[in-house]
Amino acid sequence: MSSLALKRQLGVSYPTAWLIHHKLMQAMANREERYVLDGRIQVDDAYLGGERAGGKAGRGSENKVPIVVAVSLTEDDHPLRVRLTPVSGFIR
Structure with missing residues (x-):
């Protein structure tokens, strides 16, 4: 989801949506670093x-x-x- 779509969905300003978007992406990247492909x-x-x-x-x-x-x-x-x-x- 883009920052603009997030802005519309949440009803917040674009800078707020951009910040939320980037924090979510960073949290997702940090979570994925813990997993290893196996099997x-x-x-x-x-x-x-x-x-x-x-x-x-x-x-x-x-x-x-x-x-x-x-x-x-x-x-x-x-x-x-x-x-x-x-x-x-x-x-x-």
């Missing part, structure tokens, strides 16, 4: 972001960030935890 793990690469008008579309676009995604699965193959890590680029 059966699947890993894949992807690109995160969108294309700008007139820009290159698809993999390798200058507007997208390459990431590696790892998912820890339960015994019945349901996702349990996920890690997304930005990387500088993929070797082709």
